[in-house]
Structure formats: structure tokens, C-alpha cells
Amino acid sequence: MDALIAAAAGLGPSNLCQGFFLGAAGALLVANGVVDGQARGILFDYGARREGGEEKRKKEEEEEEEEEEKKSSGSGGTLWKRVLGMVRSYGQVPHAWFWHFYLLSAGLSVFWAWQYLGKGSVMGALAEWQQQRRRQIRRPRPSTSTSASTSTELGRVYLAWGMMAAQGSRRLFECFFVSRPGKTPMLAVHWALALAYYTAMSVAVWVEGSGDIIESWHSGKRAVLLTTRVPLTLAVFLAAWLKQNECHRHLASLKKYTLPDDGLFKYIVCPHYTCECVIYLAISAMAAPSGSFFNRPVLCGLLFVVVNLGITASGTKQWYADKFGGDKVANKWRMIPGMF
Numbered sequence: 115m116d117a118l119i120a121a122a123a124g125l126g127p128s129n130l131c132q133g134f135f136l137g138a139a140g141a142l143l144v145a146n147g148v149v150d151g152q153a154r155g156i157l158f159d160y161g162a163r164r165e166g167g168e169e170k171r172k173k174e175e176e177e178e179e180e181e182e183e184k185k186s187s188g189s190g191g192t193l194w195k196r197v198l199g200m201v202r203s204y205g206q207v208p209h210a211w212f213w214h215f216y217l218l219s220a221g222l223s224v225f226w227a228w229q230y231l232g233k234g235s236v237m238g239a240l241a242e243w244q245q246q247r248r249r250q251i252r253r254p255r256p257s258t259s260t261s262a263s264t265s266t267e268l269g270r271v272y273l274a275w276g277m278m279a280a281q282g283s284r285r286l287f288e289c290f291f292v293s294r295p296g297k298t299p300m301l302a303v304h305w306a307l308a309l310a311y312y313t314a315m316s317v318a319v320w321v322e323g324s325g326d327i328i329e330s331w332h333s334g335k336r337a338v339l340l341t342t343r344v345p346l347t348l349a350v351f352l353a354a355w356l357k358q359n360e361c362h363r364h365l366a367s368l369k370k371y372t373l374p375d376d377g378l379f380k381y382i383v384c385p386h387y388t389c390e391c392v393i394y395l396a397i398s399a400m401a402a403p404s405g406s407f408f409n410r411p412v413l414c415g416l417l418f419v420v421v422n423l424g425i426t427a428s429g430t431k432q433w434y435a436d437k438f439g440g441d442k443v444a445n446k447w448r449m450i451p452g453m454f
Contacts, residue, residue: 126243126247127240127244127321128247128318128322129247131317134314135414135417138311138418139422142418142421142425143421146425205302207302209297212300216282216285216289217286219278219285220282223279226275226320227275245324267403269337269344271319271337274412275320280355288362293365293366294366311418315412317411318409318411350392350399351397351400361377361378361379373434382448383434384430384448387426388449390419390423391449394415395408395416398413427449
């Protein structure tokens with residue numbers, strides 16, 4: 115444990131965010147690839163797919179019950195199914211708790227803004243830690259345009275902050291005034307993982323600008339908001355942000371278990387997931403350090419989003435095919451047009 119703590123201390127907040135996102139994405143990929151069909155349904159299905167699969171899973175369990183009783187109580191297969199049964203029985207929370215994620219996201223955006231404006235100790239400690247780690251990796255190089263680069267970087271940190279706050283706030287609004295909460299539960303581990311994700315993402319959007327944040331506290335220089343990459347990045351973000359809201363409103367307007375087939379749903383099974391990926395890609399571009407195209411921590415967070423939503427999109431397409439016929443979704447992309 116001491117060695118693990120020492121290793122973590124040798125990293126910076128940016129590295130820890132990246133490690134968390136990549137580790138979580140890897141765990142999801144392994145779980146999705148290793149577990150069998152029944153276990154995969156327990157672990158990954160929720161909403162309509164979970165509700166529709168419960169009867170099928172119960173029937174399969176009844177058919178396998180006699181065979182399982184013949185196996186040794188210590189066998190891997192029996193133990194694994196017992197664990198999954200306990201998880202399904204006791205490790206669930208209401209699906210309506212989705213709003214917790216967005217309340218946390220929006221709340222943390224406000225918290226970090228308050229920390230920045232008040233030169234708070236939490237942000238100060240993380241920013242100093244990040245800068246110390248950078249100094250360990252490379253020697254600082256003098257710059258002939260420190261002021262300009264600092265202002266530009268800080269301005270994009272402001273905008274990335276605002277983009278993340280806008281996304282969290284809109285999703286929170288949708289949870290209460292647009293979406294219809296499902297009655298089926300979700301696994302508590304999914305709930306906890308999502309809370310951890312939004313906590314890490316709230317740091318990822320600004321941590322690469324730690325040096326500029328600290329310097330602005332000491333110099334009082336104002337940020338420059340309008341730079342060459344800002345208009346296009348904001349346009350991409352706003353388009354995806356509005357289109358995702360449109361998708362959510364369309365889904366909420368449908369009768370229960372109706373195949374969505376309006377707008378982007380004509381071509382993509384889960385276009386609201388596509389929009390989510392584009393939103394984080396735009397935030398990553400906005401929050402990128404000087405000389406980089408993307409912010410690495412946010413980009414790693416996007417990878418987690420792609421894996422997580424990709425697994426769900428695959429299950430959704432299969433569920434649609436089973437319920438409405440394979441021909442209804444055969445020509446639709448799951449989530450990423452031209453790729454997936």
C-alpha cells in the first residue's frame with residue numbers, strides 16, 4: 115500500500131485522471147468480453163433492455179438450476195452465478211438516480227469556479243501539484259511571449275469550464291423536465307462509477323491549465339477568450355449540444371418501447387450517444403494546452419465514454435432487432451457513422 119501511495123504521489127492530477135479513465139475503460143472492455151450472455155445482461159443491461167431480458171434470464175436460470183445444484187459449491191461457474199445473483203438482488207439503485215450524475219457535474223463546475231475566483235486552497239493545491247510534476251518531467255523554458263500564451267490558455271480554460279457546466283446543467287434539466295424516468299434499476303457499481311467519472315472530468319477540464327491559473331492569481335492579467343480555434347470548437351460543441359437535446363426530446367415523446375426513427379435516428383441507433391462523444395471531443399479541443407490539438411485527460415475521458423456507450427449501443431441495436439425486426443435497424447450505425 116505504501117508503494118502504491120508513493121507511486122501515486124509521483125504522478126500529477128492529470129496523470130491520475132488519465133489513469134482512472136483508461137483503467138475504467140479497460141475494465142469495461144474486459145468485463146464485456148469475458149462474461150457470458152446471461153451475465154453480460156445482468157452487468158450491462160438497463161432500461162427497456164433490462165426489463166425485457168429479466169423474464170428470459172429467469173427462465174434460463176430455472177432450466178439451469180438442477181444442473182448447477184449438481185456442481186460443486188466451490189466451482190467457478192456456480193460461484194460466479196451466485197455472485198451475479200447477489201449483485202442483481204442487492205446491488206441495485208433506482209434508474210431515476212441518473213440525475214445525481216448531472217447534479218454532481220454542475221455542482222463541481224460551480225465549485226471549481228468558486229475556487230478559482232477565491233484562490234481556493236483545493237484548486238491551489240492541485241494546480242501546484244500539477245506544476246511540480248511538470249517541472250520534474252521537463253526543465254522550464256523561457257518564453258518570449260509568456261503573457262500572450264498565458265492569456266490564451268486561460269481563456270480556453272474558462273470556455274472549457276463553461277462548456278462542461280452547460281452540459282451538466284442541461285442534462286440535469288432534462289432529467290426533471292424532459293426525460294421520463296425508467297422504473298427498472300441500475301447496478302450500484304454503475305452509479306458509483308459514473309459519479310467518479312464526473313468528479314474526475316471536473317478536474318480534467320482545467321488541470322492542464324494549472325500554470326496559467328496560478329500565474330493569473332499572481333499577475334491579475336485578464337484572459338483572452340477569442341482565439342483562432344475558439345469559434346469552430348464552440349460551433350461544433352453547440353451543434354452537438356442542441357442536437358442531443360433534440361434526440362432526448364424525441365425519445366421522451368415516444369410511446370413506451372417504440373422504435374425511434376426521426377432525425378438522426380434514421381441513420382444511427384443511438385445518435386444521442388454520438389452527440390455525447392462530439393461534445394467531449396470539442397471540450398478536449400478547447401481545453402488543449404498550447405501546442406496541442408487535444409487535452410489528454412479529457413480525451414482519455416472520451417475514450418471511456420466511447421467504450422461505455424458503445425457497449426450500450428450494441429445492446430440497444432440487438433434489442434431493437436429482436437423486438438422490431440432486424441430489417442428495421444440493419445442499415446443503421448450503432449453510434450459512430452462509418453465506423454461503428
